[in-house]
Amino acid sequence: xxxxxxxSGLFLLLLTLSIAALAxxxxxTIAGNIQDPNGAAVANATVTIKDDxxxxxQTATTDADGRFIFPTLAPxxxxxxxxxxxFKKQERTGVLLVANDRLTLGxxxxxxxxxxETVTITAEATLLQAESAERSxxxxxxxxxxxxxxxxxxxxxxSITPGVIFNTNNGVADAIQNMSANGVRPSSNNxxxxxxxxxDTGNNGTLLSLNLDAIAEFKVLTSxxxxxxxxxxxxxxxAVTRGGTREFHGSAYLFRRHDGMNANxxxxxxxxxxxxxxxxxxxxPRLDQRDIGFAIGGPIYIPKVFNTDKQKLFFFWNExxxxxxxxxxxxxxxxxxxxxxxAGDFSQSVDQSGARFSLIRDFQSGLPCTTxxxxxxxxxxxxxxxxxxxxxxxxxxxxxKIYPTPNVPQGSGFNYETQALTSNPQRQDLVRIDYxxxxxxxxxxxxxxVSNVNVQPYGSFVLASNLPDYNVIxxxxxxxxxxxxxxxxxxxxxxxxxxxxxxNAIDINPNNQKFNRAGLGLTGIPVIYPGAVQIDSPPxxxxxxxxxxxGRVANGPNIGSNNSPFTNFNTNxxxxxxxxxxxxxxxxxTGVFWQNSFKPQSSFANNNGVYDFGxxxxxxxDTGFAFANAALGIYRSFQQASGYYIGKxxxxxxxxxxxxxxxxTSRLTLDYGMRFYYIQPQFDEDLQTANFLPNRFNAADAPxxxxxxxINNAASCAPGSATRRAVDPSLLATGFIPTAANTxxxxxxxxxxxxxxxxxxxxFQAGAGIEKGLYRNRGIHFAPRFGFAFDVKGDQxxxxxxxxxxxxxxxxxxxxxxxxxxxxxxxxxxxx
Numbered sequence: 001x002x003x004x005x006x007x008s009g010l011f012l013l014l015l016t017l018s019i020a021a022l023a024x025x026x027x028x029t030i031a032g033n034i035q036d037p038n039g040a041a042v043a044n045a046t047v048t049i050k051d052d053x054x055x056x057x058q059t060a061t062t063d064a065d066g067r068f069i070f071p072t073l074a075p076x077x078x079x080x081x082x083x084x085x086x087f088k089k090q091e092r093t094g095v096l097l098v099a100n101d102r103l104t105l106g107x108x109x110x111x112x113x114x115x116x117e118t119v120t121i122t123a124e125a126t127l128l129q130a131e132s133a134e135r136s137x138x139x140x141x142x143x144x145x146x147x148x149x150x151x152x153x154x155x156x157x158x159s160i161t162p163g164v165i166f167n168t169n170n171g172v173a174d175a176i177q178n179m180s181a182n183g184v185r186p187s188s189n190n191x192x193x194x195x196x197x198x199x200d201t202g203n204n205g206t207l208l209s210l211n212l213d214a215i216a217e218f219k220v221l222t223s224x225x226x227x228x229x230x231x232x233x234x235x236x237x238x239a240v241t242r243g244g245t246r247e248f249h250g251s252a253y254l255f256r257r258h259d260g261m262n263a264n265x266x267x268x269x270x271x272x273x274x275x276x277x278x279x280x281x282x283x284x285p286r287l288d289q290r291d292i293g294f295a296i297g298g299p300i301y302i303p304k305v306f307n308t309d310k311q312k313l314f315f316f317w318n319e320x321x322x323x324x325x326x327x328x329x330x331x332x333x334x335x336x337x338x339x340x341x342x343a344g345d346f347s348q349s350v351d352q353s354g355a356r357f358s359l360i361r362d363f364q365s366g367l368p369c370t371t372x373x374x375x376x377x378x379x380x381x382x383x384x385x386x387x388x389x390x391x392x393x394x395x396x397x398x399x400x401k402i403y404p405t406p407n408v409p410q411g412s413g414f415n416y417e418t419q420a421l422t423s424n425p426q427r428q429d430l431v432r433i434d435y436x437x438x439x440x441x442x443x444x445x446x447x448x449x450v451s452n453v454n455v456q457p458y459g460s461f462v463l464a465s466n467l468p469d470y471n472v473i474x475x476x477x478x479x480x481x482x483x484x485x486x487x488x489x490x491x492x493x494x495x496x497x498x499x500x501x502x503x504n505a506i507d508i509n510p511n512n513q514k515f516n517r518a519g520l521g522l523t524g525i526p527v528i529y530p531g532a533v534q535i536d537s538p539p540x541x542x543x544x545x546x547x548x549x550x551g552r553v554a555n556g557p558n559i560g561s562n563n564s565p566f567t568n569f570n571t572n573x574x575x576x577x578x579x580x581x582x583x584x585x586x587x588x589x590t591g592v593f594w595q596n597s598f599k600p601q602s603s604f605a606n607n608n609g610v611y612d613f614g615x616x617x618x619x620x621x622d623t624g625f626a627f628a629n630a631a632l633g634i635y636r637s638f639q640q641a642s643g644y645y646i647g648k649x650x651x652x653x654x655x656x657x658x659x660x661x662x663x664x665t666s667r668l669t670l671d672y673g674m675r676f677y678y679i680q681p682q683f684d685e686d687l688q689t690a691n692f693l694p695n696r697f698n699a700a701d702a703p704x705x706x707x708x709x710x711i712n713n714a715a716s717c718a719p720g721s722a723t724r725r726a727v728d729p730s731l732l733a734t735g736f737i738p739t740a741a742n743t744x745x746x747x748x749x750x751x752x753x754x755x756x757x758x759x760x761x762x763x764f765q766a767g768a769g770i771e772k773g774l775y776r777n778r779g780i781h782f783a784p785r786f787g788f789a790f791d792v793k794g795d796q797x798x799x800x801x802x803x804x805x806x807x808x809x810x811x812x813x814x815x816x817x818x819x820x821x822x823x824x825x826x827x828x829x830x831x832x
Contacts, residue, residue: 026195026240027486027496027578028097029587031069031131032105033666034062034082041066042110045084049095051076053245055311056436060491063584067663071580071587072486072494074442075099075217075240088113091120098138098217099240102131106796107666127796132661133671133787133803136221137161141242145212152255152291152322153209154218155179155191158237161220177205181222181235187812188234194241194446194482196500196574197231201597201651201682204232204812207504207570208450208478213253213295214318214430216242224803227657227673227785228578228591233807241446243434244314248298257289265330285327285419293320293428300433316432322452324424332458333414334466335543335555337400337627344392344631346378347385352554354412358385360628363621378623393633398521399541400630403557404469413554420468426452441487450478462566463510463537465559470515478504497577505569510537510561528640528831532607537561539640540606543626544614551615553626562610567646568601587661589673595653597682599813605641605821605828612636617720618747619832642827647684647820649813651773654678659785667791677781677808681773682816687766689819690826691774697762704729704753708746709738720746728753747832763823774819781808 030049034042047068050057053076060068080092087110097103106127111119129136139157149156155176158164163182176189176199187204190197200207218239221229229236264284297316301307340348351357360378361369367376380386406415432446453475454460457468482500489495516536517523525538540560544551573596581588613629615622616636623629629636659673683689706726710717717724725743730753752759766772787803821828 026075026099026192026238026484027072028075028099028101028103029069029071029131029661030073030078030080030095030097030103030105031067031587031663033107034066034068034084035107035109036087037109037112039107039109042084042087045082045087045110048081048083049073050079050081052079053077053247054243054314054434054436055246055309056442057439058488065585067585069582069587071582071589072496072578073097074444074486075101080105082108082110083115084110085115087111087115088117088119089115091118093120093122096140098140099219099238100136100221101138101219102129102134102661104129104131104796106130107794128799130667130789130791130796130799131663131669132226133224133669133789133801134221134226135162135223135801136219136225138219139217141216144215144217149212151289152211154212154215154239155206155209155237157218158220158235161222161235163222164220164235175206175209176235176237177203179235181220184234186234188232188809189237190229190232190234191237191239193239193448193480194444194500195238195484195498195576196480196482196502197572197595198480198502199232199572200504200570201572201599201649201810202568202570202601202813202817204810207502207572208448208480210239210241210430210448210450211291211293211318211320211322211428213251213293213320214241214428214448216240224671224787224801224805225785226661226671226787227659227675227783227805228589230593230655230657230675230677230783230808231595231653231810233809241430241432241448242295242297242316242318243432243444244297244299244316246299246310246314248296250294250296252294253291255289255291257287259284259287262287286325286421287327288323288325290323291320292322293318297432312436314434316430318428318430320428322424322426322428324426325421326424327421328419328458331417331419332466332468333411333555334416334557335414335553336403336406336416336467336557338406338410338415341627341631342397342400344387344389344397344628345383345385346387346625346628347383349385349625349627350410351552352413354410357552357625358383359624360385360387361622361624363623369624378628387628387631392631395522395525396630396633399538400627402520402538402541402559403467416467416557418468420457422457423455424452426450437487441485443483443485445481445483447481448479450476452476459510459559460508460566462508462564463559463561466555467557467559470510470559472508472510474506474508476504476506478502492582494580495578496580499575501571501573503569503571507565507567509535509565527609528638528829529607529642532641532643533609534607534644535561535564537564537608539609539611541630542610542612542614543630544612551626552624553614556614556626560610561608562606563602563604563641564608566602568599570597570599572597585663587663588659589661590656590658592654592656594655597649597651597653599649599682600646601649601813601817602644602646603641603820603826604818605643605645605826606639607641607644609638609640611638618745620745620747637830637832639828639830641821643825645688645820645826647688647817648686649682649816650685651680651682651810652678653680653810667794669789671785671787671789671803673785675783675785677783678779679781679808679810681771681775681777682811682813683766683772683774684816684820687772688825689774689816690763690765690822690824691819692762692822693764693770694762696764698758701758701761703757703759703761706744706748706751706753707732708749709743711738711740711743713737724749726751760824765825773816782806783808 221236299310300313369376434444459465480502540562543556657675711723726748783806785805792798
């Protein structure tokens with residue numbers, strides 16, 4: 001930590017000395033033209049802008065063309081005063097500036113008169129933004145807090161921006177990975193909170209979200225934005241947290257959603273799902289959402305001692321407690337083993353269509369098992385489909401006993417139905433401090449902490465299930481901080497520097513007393529790589545459909561810890577700074593952005609194993625029914641990774657830019673600049689990742705694969721038939737006649753012929769001459785940007801914009817993380 005603090009301090013010092021600058025800030029710009037009643041420019045007029053809420057003010061002087069500009073102002077509501085010799089003083093109130101905005105006030109005409117006289121202008125109509133080519137939408141905090149938003153996050157409001165849609169089916173869209181702007185993929189968006197990125201570098205989604213009462217305003221830029229914006233090529237969302245003012249303000253609130261105020265789902269009504277109360281009412285999913293919180297802000301002062309005018313130091317504190325009980329959108333329907341099936345009796349079983357199916361094939365008989373000929377079917381005690389006790393496999397029966405008993409009559413494809421609630425209690429805390437060092441310099445800092453523990457009855461992406469009996473408890477602590485210093489080196493030169501970071505953690509360990517091998521009677525369940533197993537939970541078990549196969553058990557139960565435990569945390573550190581310089585009609589800006597990311601994450605390889613008991617005609621031992629396969633210990637396939645690995649992924653992102661906003665005429669503005677990207681490939685510092693490299697593949701060393709042939713060179717043979725066989729292609733020479741003796745079972749078609757070629761041909765680990773990230777580091781990327789804004793009538797009522805540029809993207813880390821499960825690091829064979 002001390003090393004980090006020293007490096008941060010050195011960075012800020014070098015930033016100031018070298019006048020480096022930032023790519024992305026939250027500051028905005030206010031500009032305008034001062035004219036006399038005849039429209040002539042008024043030079044050397046004094047323009048003062050003041051934030052009455054915090055007592056901050058700046059002064060500028062108009063140039064020969066009567067133009068003024070304040071290039072780096074904090075988002076707020078301002079009052080503008082204009083004074084010039086021979087004219088009345090003009091005062092304009094209610095000038096609203098939002099984050100990253102480029103606000104032009106147009107032509108301000110002074111009235112001839114004494115300076116002691118004042119003309120006040122208030123409540124003017126909102127003018128179109130005419131100072132840049134960007135396509136954007138700004139949303140102010142007071143408006144945000146007066147709108148009912150599902151989930152009370154601010155991000156869904158981005159959907160009011162033209163070209164932005166949210167792809168979500170649960171009504172809650174508080175995540176940028178659900179958002180697409182102008183058709184750009186959702187993983188290409190960027191979101192910043194007070195100038196600091198809050199993007200998870202795994203999926204390029206939202207690292208944390210914040211409630212509406214903590215947000216002052218935010219801006220969404222979707223296209224034609226300037227060179228100062230980078231990291232991602234999609235939408236840029238810049239949000240600013242609320243701060244304190246010269247007066248104390250506070251609020252407390254309670255928001256509630258309850259199923260009593262909701263209609264039932266159309267699926268429940270359509271299917272006439274009966275409620276548990278027995279009154280014949282259609283079952284309505286329970287829903288309960290509560291948001292309780294408060295916000296308070298104001299000055300920090302000691303009467304007659306410190307900050308007596310309440311214009312220096314301010315605070316803001318927001319705390320919100322959220323309760324979320326959210327049901328599945330529709331009932332989850334599963335086919336679970338019946339009491340008879342758990343005992344090995346399949347005489348009353350049904351198939352996926354609900355029809356009786358008791359033709360359980362006994363492979364040892366070698367006889368047919370069909371409706372017309374049942375000699376090869378299991379039979380016991382006069383019951384067709386009942387397996388004799390001496391043939392049953394004890395561990396297989398214990399697998400069938402894992403699952404709950406049916407709770408609804410056997411229907412078409414299911415006999416067990418649930419609609420359990422997911423619980424997501426959350427607490428959000430925001431503390432912000434702002435300090436006006438002087439009218440030229442100000443500093444602000446904020447800290448956000450989000451703590452929540454998800455309780456997911458159907459599991460998570462690691463322990464996924466279609467049964468609600470084994471809750472996965474998923475803690476997700478997150479936090480972010482930012483400190484920003486802004487100052488005027490002189491009236492035309494503004495410096496801004498920001499340091500900040502963000503962190504989240506996800507640890508999923510499904511070990512519990514209810515779901516462990518000993519408690520379930522599965523201590524002896526076999527696996528190929530015992531050393532890869534990290535927890536006491538059994539492997540994942542599938543019965544067709546849930547493991548990518550279809551069979552007679554439709555909607556089979558699916559539960560298990562195939563890639564557990566899962567560990568992940570993401571720590572990002574951002575350093576940035578900006579320099580703006582006004583030279584005549586040019587607003588020049590240059591900047592640098594540096595992000596360091598560290599993200600350890602475990603592999604998604606199936607280290608705990610996956611058993612698939614689905615029926616498969618290509619399996620010579622298959623009974624024809626998945627539950628019967630399990631009862632006999634017959635599996636379609638078993639897959640397991642050879643080890644459990646955690647990657648330690650890092651990268652450095654360095655971007656810098658130079659741009660100009662040129663007011664060519666009072667109506668025409670040009671934006672142009674260049675952004676430079678250094679996007680270091682994300683890499684595992686232990687160099688465990690591996691990939692197939694085509695340029696290092698040697699065709700001469702390729703293993704041979706079994707090819708399909710038809711017995712006696714028949715013109716055709718159906719897949720799965722006895723006449724369709726597999727053969728080593730080296731035997732396929734002139735005159736070769738396939739027979740049952742010189743070929744093997746067709747299940748091996750496409751498989752590797754043993755002892756041929758090199759299995760790892762073309763597969764390499766990072767390091768030793770291979771790029772650490774396993775893809776080429778292209779060095780510096782050049783991204784020119786150009787745009788224009790033309791005020792058609794000169795009164796900002798019609799503005800034409802256009803532009804273009806090159807935009808680069810940091811790819812999501814999950815693409816790299818998947819390389820950890822590749823050979824030679826990880827072997828993940830499938831056994832049939």
